[in-house]
Amino acid sequence: xxxxxxxxxxxxxxxxxxxxxxxxxxxxxxxxxxxxxxxxxxxxxxxxxxxxxxxxxxxxxxxxxxxxxxxxxxxxxxxxxxxxxxxxxxxxxxxxxxxxxxxxxxxxxxxxxxxxxxxxxxxxxxxxxxxxxxxxxxxxxxxxxxxxxxxxxxxxxxxxxxxxxxxxxxxxxxxxxxxxx
Numbered sequence: 001x002x003x004x005x006x007x008x009x010x011x012x013x014x015x016x017x018x019x020x021x022x023x024x025x026x027x028x029x030x031x032x033x034x035x036x037x038x039x040x041x042x043x044x045x046x047x048x049x050x051x052x053x054x055x056x057x058x059x060x061x062x063x064x065x066x067x068x069x070x071x072x073x074x075x076x077x078x079x080x081x082x083x084x085x086x087x088x089x090x091x092x093x094x095x096x097x098x099x100x101x102x103x104x105x106x107x108x109x110x111x112x113x114x115x116x117x118x119x120x121x122x123x124x125x126x127x128x129x130x131x132x133x134x135x136x137x138x139x140x141x142x143x144x145x146x147x148x149x150x151x152x153x154x155x156x157x158x159x160x161x162x163x164x165x166x167x168x169x170x171x172x173x174x175x176x177x178x179x180x181x
Contacts, residue, residue, distance in 0.1 A: 003054040012062030015161040016055040017069045018048045021086070021123060026131040029084040037085055044089035045096075052100055056109060065108030067161045070097050072113040074176040082134065090115075094172050101170030110169040112160045117176025118147040143178035 007013050022043045024036060032040075048070050059066035073090040080087030093113060100111040118124060118138045124147070127134050139147055156175045159165055174180055 003051070003058050007058050007062060013055060013058040014063035014066040015068070016051070016059075016066070017071070017157050017161065018051045018055075019071045020044065020047045021071070021073075024083060024086050026082040026127050026134055028081065032085055040085050041089055044086065045092050048093050049096060052096065052111070056100070056104060059109055060107065067110040067112070067165070068100070069157045069160045070111070070113040071157075072097070072115040072172055074115045074117045074174060074179055077115060077172075077174070077180055082131070097172065098170050105169050110160075110165070112165075112168060112171045112173060114153060114156050114160070115172050115174045115176065116148060116153045117142065117174075117179045119150055119153055120147045121150060138179075141179060142176070143181060146177065148175065148177060 003013060003016070020043050022039055024032070024040050052068060052070070055066075055068055059068075070093050072093050073087065075083055075087040076090035076094055094115075097111050097113040100109075104111060118135065124135065135147065139145060153175055156173055160168065160171075160173065
């Protein structure tokens with residue numbers, strides 16, 4: 001519905017960013033309920049998959065060429081003891097991103113993902129409430145010594161969606177202050 005509504009309002013679709021991450025409580029996977037697992041999987045994996053299907057169809061039908069950026073996480077690139085299921089779902093998004101890039105590139109549809117590090121969002125505020133000190137623990141491992149502002153992540157997405165990134169597809173762009181350096 002969101003993609004169709006956008007096409008109706010703006011007459012087409014050439015770029016899209018897929019965001020979505022329910023705030024899972026930090027902690028080991030044996031403390032996560034089955035219902036919470038299903039919720040995380042639905043939003044973080046099924047959501048981007050459904051969005052990309054609709055976006056690809058809309059780009060084909062209207063603009064003919066375009067770019068899609070999925071939101072992943074730096075937590076998808078290695079073990080993630082604080083958020084194991086969230087990290088697993090984001091790792092699956094990385095795989096969907098790469099597969100879509102390989103499948104639709106010849107049609108002129110570029111697909112990339114951003115893997116942000118710790119970003120000061122409402123979700124992170126909820127993590128801090130649930131697990132006091134988590135922000136300090138994560139930023140202590142960051143070479144820049146701080147979390148990102150949401151605008152910094154948005155700038156990376158804007159670049160990937162722009163013509164300035166016209167030869168970039170299938171990339172999982174780490175925007176993490178060097179956390180995984």
